[in-house]
Amino acid sequence: MDKQTITIYDVAREASVSMATVSRVVNGNANVKPATRKKVLDVIEKLDYRPNAVARGLASKKTTTVGVIVPDVTNMYFASLARGIDDVATMYKYNIILTNSDSNGEKEVNVLNTLLSKQVDGIIFMGNEITDKLREEFKRTKTPIVFAGSVDEQNIYARVNIDYTAAVQEEVKNLIDRGNKRVAFVCGPLEQAINGQFRLKGYKQALKSAGIPYDDKLVFETDDTYKTGTLLQPALMSVNATAAMVTDDELAAGIMNGMSDAGVKVPDDFEIITSNDTKLTEMVRPKMSSITQPLYDIGAVAMRLLTKLMHNEPVDEKDVLLPYGLMKRESTK
Amino acid sequence: MDKQTITIYDVAREASVSMATVSRVVNGNANVKPATRKKVLDVIEKLDYRPNAVARGLASKKTTTVGVIVPDVTNMYFASLARGIDDVATMYKYNIILTNSDSNGEKEVNVLNTLLSKQVDGIIFMGNEITDKLREEFKRTKTPIVFAGSVDEQNIYARVNIDYTAAVQEEVKNLIDRGNKRVAFVCGPLEQAINGQFRLKGYKQALKSAGIPYDDKLVFETDDTYKTGTLLQPALMSVNATAAMVTDDELAAGIMNGMSDAGVKVPDDFEIITSNDTKLTEMVRPKMSSITQPLYDIGAVAMRLLTKLMHNEPVDEKDVLLPYGLMKRESTK
DNA sequence: GATTTAACTGAAAACGTTTTCAATTTGCTG
DNA sequence: CAGCAAATTGAAAACGTTTTCAGTTAAATC
Numbered sequence: 001m002d003k004q005t006i007t008i009y010d011v012a013r014e015a016s017v018s019m020a021t022v023s024r025v026v027n028g029n030a031n032v033k034p035a036t037r038k039k040v041l042d043v044i045e046k047l048d049y050r051p052n053a054v055a056r057g058l059a060s061k062k063t064t065t066v067g068v069i070v071p072d073v074t075n076m077y078f079a080s081l082a083r084g085i086d087d088v089a090t091m092y093k094y095n096i097i098l099t100n101s102d103s104n105g106e107k108e109v110n111v112l113n114t115l116l117s118k119q120v121d122g123i124i125f126m127g128n129e130i131t132d133k134l135r136e137e138f139k140r141t142k143t144p145i146v147f148a149g150s151v152d153e154q155n156i157y158a159r160v161n162i163d164y165t166a167a168v169q170e171e172v173k174n175l176i177d178r179g180n181k182r183v184a185f186v187c188g189p190l191e192q193a194i195n196g197q198f199r200l201k202g203y204k205q206a207l208k209s210a211g212i213p214y215d216d217k218l219v220f221e222t223d224d225t226y227k228t229g230t231l232l233q234p235a236l237m238s239v240n241a242t243a244a245m246v247t248d249d250e251l252a253a254g255i256m257n258g259m260s261d262a263g264v265k266v267p268d269d270f271e272i273i274t275s276n277d278t279k280l281t282e283m284v285r286p287k288m289s290s291i292t293q294p295l296y297d298i299g300a301v302a303m304r305l306l307t308k309l310m311h312n313e314p315v316d317e318k319d320v321l322l323p324y325g326l327m328k329r330e331s332t333k
Numbered sequence: 334m335d336k337q338t339i340t341i342y343d344v345a346r347e348a349s350v351s352m353a354t355v356s357r358v359v360n361g362n363a364n365v366k367p368a369t370r371k372k373v374l375d376v377i378e379k380l381d382y383r384p385n386a387v388a389r390g391l392a393s394k395k396t397t398t399v400g401v402i403v404p405d406v407t408n409m410y411f412a413s414l415a416r417g418i419d420d421v422a423t424m425y426k427y428n429i430i431l432t433n434s435d436s437n438g439e440k441e442v443n444v445l446n447t448l449l450s451k452q453v454d455g456i457i458f459m460g461n462e463i464t465d466k467l468r469e470e471f472k473r474t475k476t477p478i479v480f481a482g483s484v485d486e487q488n489i490y491a492r493v494n495i496d497y498t499a500a501v502q503e504e505v506k507n508l509i510d511r512g513n514k515r516v517a518f519v520c521g522p523l524e525q526a527i528n529g530q531f532r533l534k535g536y537k538q539a540l541k542s543a544g545i546p547y548d549d550k551l552v553f554e555t556d557d558t559y560k561t562g563t564l565l566q567p568a569l570m571s572v573n574a575t576a577a578m579v580t581d582d583e584l585a586a587g588i589m590n591g592m593s594d595a596g597v598k599v600p601d602d603f604e605i606i607t608s609n610d611t612k613l614t615e616m617v618r619p620k621m622s623s624i625t626q627p628l629y630d631i632g633a634v635a636m637r638l639l640t641k642l643m644h645n646e647p648v649d650e651k652d653v654l655l656p657y658g659l660m661k662r663e664s665t666k
Numbered sequence: 667g668a669t670t671t672a673a674c675t676g677a678a679a680a681c682g683t684t685t686t687c688a689a690t691t692t693g694c695t696g
Numbered sequence: 697c698a699g700c701a702a703a704t705t706g707a708a709a710a711c712g713t714t715t716t717c718a719g720t721t722a723a724a725t726c
Contacts, residue, residue, distance in 0.1 A: 007712055018676040023714060031674060033722095053451040054390040055712030058681045063387060065430070065451070074416045079407045086406075086433050095447060097398070098431040100419050114428060118386040118398070226616060253616045260618070283559060283586045285593065285618050340682055351706040356684060366692095366704060388682030391711045 006049045015043040026051055057119060066122045066306060067115030068096045071103040076249070076278040077295065078126055081149050084299025085124055092307045094121070103192075105131040112137050122306045124299075125157075126150050128192035144309035148302035149295070153193040155319070158309060160302045162324040164194060167291045168202030168245060169209075171273050171326060175243045176210045178333055180271065184241035186232065186255065188224035188248055195221075199247055199275075215239075222251060229254020233262045236270075243271035243332075249278045252288055256331060272331040286330030294322050339382045348376040359384055390452060399455040399639060400448030401429045404436040409611040410582070410628065411459055414482050417632025418457055425640045427454070436525075438464040445470050455639045457632075458490075459483050461525035477642035481635035482628075486526045488652070491642060493635045495657040497527060500624045501535030501578060502542075504606050504659060508576045509543045511666055513604065517574035519565065519588065521557035521581055528554075532580055532608075548572075555584060562587020566595045569603075576604035576665075582611045585621055589664060605664040619663030627655050 008026075012019045017040060024032050025040045032040075043049075057063040068085055070078045082098065089096050097120065099111045108127060112134070115123060122144045128151060130138075138145060138157070147159035175183045185203045190196035200219070207214050217239045222228045229251040236244065236255070246252035252274035256266050264270050266286055274281060274290045281288040301320060308315050341359075345352045350373060357365050358373045365373075376382075390396040401418055403411045415431065422429050430453065432444045441460060445467070448456060455477045461484060463471075471478060471490070480492035508516045518536045523529035533552070540547050550572050555561045562584040569577065569588070579585035585607035589599050597603050599619055607614060607623045614621040634653060641648050 005712090008714095009712075019713080020676055020678095020715080021674085024675090027714085033674060036674080050446070050450050052391075052712050053447075054387055054396060055681090056714075057387045058385075058391050058683085059712075059714040061681075061714095072416070073406055073419075074409070074412045076407070076409070076412075079409075079412050082431075083405070083407045083433060086431065090432070095430050095432065095451065097428045098415075098419065099423070099428065100416060113383070117383050118428065226612065250612075250616070257616065257618065279559065279583075280613075280616065283583070283590065283613065283617055285590065338682090341684095342682080352683080353685080353706055353708095354704085357705090360684085364704065369704080385682050388711090389684075391713085392682075392684040394684095394711075 005052070006047045008049070008051070011040065011043045011047055011049050014047060015040045061119070063119050063121055064093055065095050065097060065118070065120050066124060066303075066310075067112075067118075067120040068098050068124045068126075069101050069108060069111055069115075070098065070126045072100055073098065076280060077149070077276045080278065080295035081126060081299035081302075084296040084301075085148065085303045086299075087296075088300045088303040088307075092303075094303075094307070096124075101127060103127050103129065105129070105134060108134050109137055116141055116143060122146070122310045124148050124302055124306060128194040129189070130193075144306060146302050146306045146309065149293075149298045151194050151198055153197055158305055158315070158318040160298050160305060160320040160322060162291075162293050162298075163321050164198040165202040165205070167324045167326075168199045168275075169206045170202075171291055172203050172206035172245050173209065174326070175245065175271060175273065175332070176206060176212065178271070180243040181212065182215075182218060182239070182241045182243075184218045184220060184236055184239070184244040186220040186222060186229075186236075186244050186246045186251065188222060188251070190221050195247055203245060224248045224251050226250040226254040229256075230258040230261075233258040233264065237264070242269070243273075245273055245275075247275045249274050249276045249280045249288070249290070252331075253280055253284045256284065256286070256288065267331050267333050271333060274331075277327060281327075281329065289329045289332040290327050292325040292327045297322055338385070339380045341382070341384070344373065344376045344380055344382050347380060348373045394452070396452050396454055397426055398428050398430060398451070398453050399457060399636075399643075400445075400451075400453040401431045401457045401459075402434050402441060402444055402448075403431065403459045405433050406431065408583075409613060410482070410609045413611065413628035414459060414632035414635075417629040417634075418481065418636045419632075420629075421633045421636040421640075425636075427636075427640070429457075434460060436460050436462065438462070438467060441467050442470055449474055449476060455479070455643045457481050457635055457639060461527040462522065463526075477639060479635050479639045479642065482626075482631045484527045484531055486530055491638055491648070491651040493631050493638060493653045493655060495624075495626050495631075496654050497531040498535040498538070500657045500659075501532045501608075502539045503535075504624060505536050505539035505578050506542065507659070508578065508604060508606065508665070509539060509545065511604070513576040514545065515548075515551060515572065515574045515576075517551045517553060517569055517572070517577040519553040519555060519562075519569075519577050519579045519584065521555060521584070523554050528580055536578060557581045557584050559583040559587040562589075563591040563594075566591040566597065570597070575602070576606070578606055578608075580608045582607050582609045582613045582621070582623070585664075586613055586617045589617065589619070589621065600664050600666050604666060607664075610660060614660075614662065622662045622665040623660050625658040625660045630655055 008019050008022050012022045025037050101108045125147050187195040274288050277290040277292040281290045341352050341355050345355045358370050434441045458480050520528040565588050607621050610623040610625040614623045
């Protein structure tokens with residue numbers, strides 16, 4: 001009546017060998033006589049035996065599961081990374097436990113602890129503001145961690161990103177070269193190092209190279225949402241900005257639609273460049289010019305890196321930078 | 334040197350009680366004297382003991398983990414469901430193992446088996462074409478399964494959806510009432526029951542009520558992608574369609590942009606209505622009218638239903654239909 | 667064919683919990 | 697304060713694997 005499970009012991013008995021031998025064939029251990037292997041395999045087939053991964057995890061101290069902490073899967077940027085992660089995880093026989101943190105420090109700590117209690121073999125973290133408390137928790141564990149599409153300004157953790165500073169600098173330079181004297185920098189929370197340090201730095205460098213003084217009235221700190229973007233047009237106009245470097249695609253789409261709705265022509269009256277190159281950039285009209293990032297690859301490479309860490313393989317570079325590009329579409333001249 | 338872990342045995346010794354007692358206080362069992370509980374709690378705090386979920390899983394046969402099979406997290410529709418699932422999972426102390434199947438029957442079977450070997454307590458499945466092989470695998474397990482946003486034409490599995498047939502019928506009726514004699518039905522793969530049976534049925538019913546003969550030249554079976562949508566304009570024009578009922582938002586956005594690019598005005602020359610009400614509908618211009626679905630809730634309710642199944646609580650209705658709505662935006666007159 | 671060596675196999679101890687069942691305490695009752 | 701029920705506790709057996717170590721068998725050498 002009850003869920004009767006076939007255990008390794010059952011197949012051992014049926015094949016007249018020991019559990020150890022069954023375990024060996026299941027794990028592909030070479031030290032088994034071919035004839036024995038075949039016999040065991042046949043019984044496994046016949047009994048439809050499936051190894052219990054939990055018991056395996058307890059005995060071997062490996063769960064072949066990795067934890068993935070993401071601010072919100074509903075955000076295309078993170079969804080793309082997550083997809084890359086899952087694909088290479090699958091490739092290496094891992095599964096992922098996916099958890100949404102809403103970039104909330106407390107949730108991040110909780111979630112991290114549950115993942116660790118579940119004995120994940122590794123963790124991929126996304127999120128750009130690392131609270132002290134979180135760093136402390138990270139430090140307490142020996143479980144390998146890699147950041148994906150997320151900077152670590154303390155240079156401690158393995159991570160894979162693009163060079164946000166250079167990319168922003170380059171794009172802002174282009175904007176300036178095209179005659180824009182006042183280009184706005186519209187970003188997510190500045191406490192997030194990726195904005196407040198890396199990207200803002202690129203923005204400032206571009207201004208400096210062009211001999212334009214930095215004006216903090218031109219930087220707009222937002223919550224990265226579409227809705228907020230749609231409301232920004234008046235503020236942007238009031239500081240006489242003629243272009244904007246935006247750090248999130250949905251936010252950028254909001255700004256662009258807000259402009260259009262207010263009769264401001266993009267790109268003729270206002271140029272917009274965005275940062276994540278999600279498919280949204282192509283769906284919106286005009287299509288948005290963007291920094292291109294290999295989103296899927298960032299996730300994929302992060303996961304690959306994590307496998308190396310988990311298997312104690314040597315890694316040459318803990319801070320991997322993937323190439324970025326610049327895709328001109330219709331929101332810039 | 335080695336990752337020295339504190340076990341339940343360590344705290345038992347330190348608190349001079351038995352493992353059983355420690356286990357009791359960890360699990361909130363009531364039969365522990367308050368003084369003892371406090372003593373144990375103090376030691377747990379002091380030693381920073383964290384229960385090993387794997388060992389727990391082996392002993393109790395519960396992993397507090399559920400498997401989630403999704404075609405592709407990168408699709409906003411599924412990402413929204415997944416978010417709803419994760420949130421209520423967290424609420425009930427579960428974690429989710431998220432796997433992408435690409436709606437590929439073989440992958441689905443593989444993934445299902447890994448999930449089962451990992452002893453997940455339940456499974457949430459998304460995907461609309463259930464191969465015989467997959468059904469067979471489903472049947473073999475006693476692990477509860479619920480479908481989210483996915484139909485089961487055999488009425489076997491617990492599932493939560495909206496009434497796709499009624500929703501489509503209603504919208505097509507509106508299109509017809511507004512004077513469209515030839516409305517196209519543009520959908521994903523017809524093998525998927527949600528399209529080939531439920532939605533198509535609604536389309537046909539609407540035609541029938543209006544006394545319009547069904548013309549299969551007006552149904553366009555696609556792969557649900559944006560790209561495909563952008564290429565559909567000529568075909569749609571060649572059959573003299575003046576409106577389209579589309580089953581996917583990205584696809585619909587593609588069609589709309591394809592129309593606009595070809596100089597066909599939406600909605601004046603061509604009306605479009607889509608089906609999933611993802612945030613994309615608002616980002617695109619003109620904004621797309623859509624059937625509204627409580628995406629997040631579908632996921633949330635599915636997960637809630639699964640918890641009941643996992644805890645052997647009675648469930649009154651295995652086929653839950655959530656309310657849908659119709660949101661008129663700018664792609665219809 | 668006797669030795670030596672390499673290949674294969676099995677017994678049993680982990681792994682860190684939960685859970686059953688019996689034993690011990692404690693609190694009441696009269 | 698004996699007697700009994702209820703509340704607490706602990707011992708030990710699961711749970712289903714992996715892994716170590718010793719033993720056994722087969723192959724190779726002379």
